[in-house]
Amino acid sequence: xxxxxxxxxxxxxxxxxxxxxxxxxxxxxxxxxxxxxxxxxxxxxxxxxxxxxxxxxxxxxxxxxxxxxxxxxxxxxxxxxxxxxxxxxxxxxxxxxxxxxxxxxxxxxxxxxxxxxxxxxxxxxxxxxxxxxxxxxxxxxxxxxxxxxxxxxxxxxxxxxxxxxxxxxxxxxxxxxxxxxxxxxxxxxxxxxxxxxxxxxxxxxxxxxxxxxxxxxxxxxxxxxxxxxxxxxxxxxx
Amino acid sequence: xxxxxxxxxxxxxxxxxxxxxxxxxxxxxxxxxxxxxxxxxxxxxxxxxxxxxxxxxxxxxxxxxxxxxxxxxxxxxxxxxxxxxxxxxxxxxxxxxxxxxxxxxxxxxxxxxxxxxxxxxxxxxxxxxxxxxxxxxxxxxxxxxxxxxxxxxxxxxxxxxxxxxxxxxxxxxxxxxxxxxxxxxxxxxxxxxxxxxxxxxxxxxxxxxxxxxxxxxxxxxxx
Numbered sequence: 001x002x003x004x005x006x007x008x009x010x011x012x013x014x015x016x017x018x019x020x021x022x023x024x025x026x027x028x029x030x031x032x033x034x035x036x037x038x039x040x041x042x043x044x045x046x047x048x049x050x051x052x053x054x055x056x057x058x059x060x061x062x063x064x065x066x067x068x069x070x071x072x073x074x075x076x077x078x079x080x081x082x083x084x085x086x087x088x089x090x091x092x093x094x095x096x097x098x099x100x101x102x103x104x105x106x107x108x109x110x111x112x113x114x115x116x117x118x119x120x121x122x123x124x125x126x127x128x129x130x131x132x133x134x135x136x137x138x139x140x141x142x143x144x145x146x147x148x149x150x151x152x153x154x155x156x157x158x159x160x161x162x163x164x165x166x167x168x169x170x171x172x173x174x175x176x177x178x179x180x181x182x183x184x185x186x187x188x189x190x191x192x193x194x195x196x197x198x199x200x201x202x203x204x205x206x207x208x209x210x211x212x213x214x215x216x217x218x219x220x221x222x223x224x225x226x227x228x229x230x231x232x233x234x235x236x237x238x
Numbered sequence: 239x240x241x242x243x244x245x246x247x248x249x250x251x252x253x254x255x256x257x258x259x260x261x262x263x264x265x266x267x268x269x270x271x272x273x274x275x276x277x278x279x280x281x282x283x284x285x286x287x288x289x290x291x292x293x294x295x296x297x298x299x300x301x302x303x304x305x306x307x308x309x310x311x312x313x314x315x316x317x318x319x320x321x322x323x324x325x326x327x328x329x330x331x332x333x334x335x336x337x338x339x340x341x342x343x344x345x346x347x348x349x350x351x352x353x354x355x356x357x358x359x360x361x362x363x364x365x366x367x368x369x370x371x372x373x374x375x376x377x378x379x380x381x382x383x384x385x386x387x388x389x390x391x392x393x394x395x396x397x398x399x400x401x402x403x404x405x406x407x408x409x410x411x412x413x414x415x416x417x418x419x420x421x422x423x424x425x426x427x428x429x430x431x432x433x434x435x436x437x438x439x440x441x442x443x444x445x446x447x448x449x450x451x452x453x454x455x456x457x458x459x460x461x
Contacts, residue, residue, distance in 0.1 A: 121405045127401075131398060132388070135397070144457055145391070151454075152454065155446075156409065159443065159446070
């Protein structure tokens with residue numbers, strides 16, 4: 001247990017940070033004049049999307065390191081990032097649907113726009129990444145194949161985004177990164193920044209927890225293989 | 239390098255022409271898929287022009303899954319993939335050859351699909367439709383063969399290939415779908431602005447994914 005003390009502390013800080021974020025979302029930020037209370041979904045919706053992208057970027061980084069150096073750590077980072085990224089993508093999609101219901105009068109046939117489509121495909125790609133790991137021969141082949149899929153998915157998603165942009169896009173554009181600076185009132189901006197930092201931190205802690213878990217799993221497999229080898233060699237000696 | 243690519247492609251196509259397993263089955267698959275679509279969508283004269291491009295891409299994508307899946311599954315079943323990789327030929331060249339053969343198989347499917355669509359759905363066959371489908375085939379074959387090579391080395395290849403290939407093919411379906419829709423409704427693709435010229439976009443996608451797939455092929459095929 002002592003070796004986990006650091007992780008417990010990090011997790012406790014993450015809970016506190018998310019509570020602060022909840023306070024800024026529900027109590028500090030002003031009500032949106034046009035969209036009403038639903039607009040408060042925005043803070044966590046966008047933050048989870050950014051966190052999901054961050055996690056998948058970790059998958060790509062881990063995959064590249066694995067293919068380049070054959071490093072187990074890179075692969076473990078990929079495994080951890082994919083799982084956490086999937087959770088945040090699911091969160092983004094579900095919150096987006098709830099947000100869209102009153103604002104766009106949710107009509108599924110009208111909402112196949114670039115951002116939505118690429119998010120759903122992103123989800124499918126990294127679900128596929130985890131499936132590859134399950135079906136491939138465990139060990140090096142699974143890591144190799146997963147790394148390929150992890151990188152391929154990241155290449156494909158921007159391509160899909162720009163292909164779908166051909167159709168008119170319904171999803172609101174960037175309110176933060178515009179040429180004239182952020183298009184949000186200062187209190188909303190602060191609430192958003194606090195939520196984003198808290199969410200990214202939470203994602204980081206989850207990846208760290210998952211990474212530790214995968215490290216244990218690898219260590220256990222190593223021990224089992226070593227035990228069997230020992231058994232085989234002692235049987236051979238007799 | 240080029241000689242090896244051609245040799246592998248010719249080997250695959252010759253085996254196919256002698257065995258005649260995949261092509262007749264695929265042709266039948268394409269026709270049956272059109273019959274199913276005909277009944278499922280309840281196609282009549284007024285809905286056919288609207289539905290035809292979608293049906294074309296649905297059938298093409300699923301025929302592609304079958305064709306590319308076989309390309310590596312057959313090698314794996316007869317245990318000849320390892321033998322092929324043991325030869326001095328590079329993994330990249332073997333991959334390119336198999337992609338070439340699989341692309342030719344899919345083109346053969348298209349040779350059945352487009353006339354069959356003209357018969358069943360009354361869709362016009364124009365140079366633009368043929369060009370779109372052919373240009374899309376190149377990139378789809380590169381990605382499809384890469385993922386088929388990957389899936390063939392896992393336990394559940396029939397399951398894994400669609401799960402991996404379908405999301406990755408979406409750009410081709412998005413751009414190609416729009417191009418075919420425009421071409422079938424009589425718009426001239428040449429009249430479209432250069433920046434959104436579907437054939438150019440598809441060609442760009444081909445180049446991008448050919449490069450990516452050839453880089454990745456070495457990792458997938460190399461043990």
